[in-house]
Amino acid sequence: MRSSTPAARLAAPSEPLGFQDAANLLNERDFATVRELISNYAGIKLSTQKRNMVYNRLLRRLRACNTATFGEYLELVQRDNSGEREAFVNALTTNLTAFFREPHHFELLRAHAQARAARRGAALRCWSSACSTGEEAWSIAMILREADCPGEVLGTDIDTEVLQAAQAGVYRHERTSGLEIERLRRHFLRGTGANEGLVSMRPELRSMVKFGQLNLQSPAWPAQERFDVIFCRNVVIYFDREFQKKLLARLADLLVPGGLLMVGHSESFPAAHPGFRSCGRTAYERVSG
Numbered sequence: 001m002r003s004s005t006p007a008a009r010l011a012a013p014s015e016p017l018g019f020q021d022a023a024n025l026l027n028e029r030d031f032a033t034v035r036e037l038i039s040n041y042a043g044i045k046l047s048t049q050k051r052n053m054v055y056n057r058l059l060r061r062l063r064a065c066n067t068a069t070f071g072e073y074l075e076l077v078q079r080d081n082s083g084e085r086e087a088f089v090n091a092l093t094t095n096l097t098a099f100f101r102e103p104h105h106f107e108l109l110r111a112h113a114q115a116r117a118a119r120r121g122a123a124l125r126c127w128s129s130a131c132s133t134g135e136e137a138w139s140i141a142m143i144l145r146e147a148d149c150p151g152e153v154l155g156t157d158i159d160t161e162v163l164q165a166a167q168a169g170v171y172r173h174e175r176t177s178g179l180e181i182e183r184l185r186r187h188f189l190r191g192t193g194a195n196e197g198l199v200s201m202r203p204e205l206r207s208m209v210k211f212g213q214l215n216l217q218s219p220a221w222p223a224q225e226r227f228d229v230i231f232c233r234n235v236v237i238y239f240d241r242e243f244q245k246k247l248l249a250r251l252a253d254l255l256v257p258g259g260l261l262m263v264g265h266s267e268s269f270p271a272a273h274p275g276f277r278s279c280g281r282t283a284y285e286r287v288s289g
């Protein structure tokens, strides 16, 4: 039997706990189990500094599952038929994102899309591979439309909860506060009445974008035609070097020659691969190699 914290000690904190408190309530052994499980399920390497964060994020799952201790909860997560594994992963992912985050990538995408449109080439196939709540995928679609470039956008993520938001394509108006008025008018519908304060993606964009669940770590990705552009941003920072290397090789295989790979601001991992050449800030072109 796993040694764990008594239920009484997990009584609702109204504020997130500080490190010392979390260390007392989520014991060393259970924290080690959390780190092992999230690494196995999602490739996410949680540092030992994240104990407080883990405590605060999993506490609501403990309550939702009516489990009294972290030990009991973690046993439930590991039981094949409990269905809790998905919620466990969802609780531990970090989903920060924004429309047109790291705008230099969208300028490169625009140039790529304009060149394709000028050649009257085939639809530009783009993949937002850790799309979170969808802003990245919708931003790609906006650029394609603005460049009059036919295109398709696939948004995927491991987290099923954020994917629901992505698919809904409805956001609080404040999320779009950095966007130019012209862009807002062209691509969003403004909610009225009960939907006051919300904006929704226009149908022209919806017909270009599809969302689905994909764990970048899973050995089998669904067979895909190759992509012209892949956004793999602000996700590999959570993975270890070995997994990053494997992932990069798979991304290289999935990009057409001349295709673009965009990575996050603190991620330079494609620099080491002979199949990529730097073509801008944290942007790489697929070359033969």
Ligand SMILES: C[S@@+](CC[C@H](N)C(=O)[O-])C[C@H]1O[C@@H](n2cnc3c(N)ncnc32)[C@H](O)[C@@H]1O
Binding pocket: 041, 042, 043, 044, 093, 094, 095, 096, 097, 098, 101, 129, 130, 131, 132, 133, 136, 156, 157, 158, 159, 162, 214, 215, 216, 217, 232, 233, 234, 235, 238, 264
């Ligand atoms: C910080 S967000 C980045 C969102 C967006 N790419 C951006 O840069 O704004 C990281 C996303 O990676 C997802 N993620 C984490 N591990 C993953 C995995 N193994 N497979 C697919 N997505 C994963 C998380 O669910 C989260 O939504």
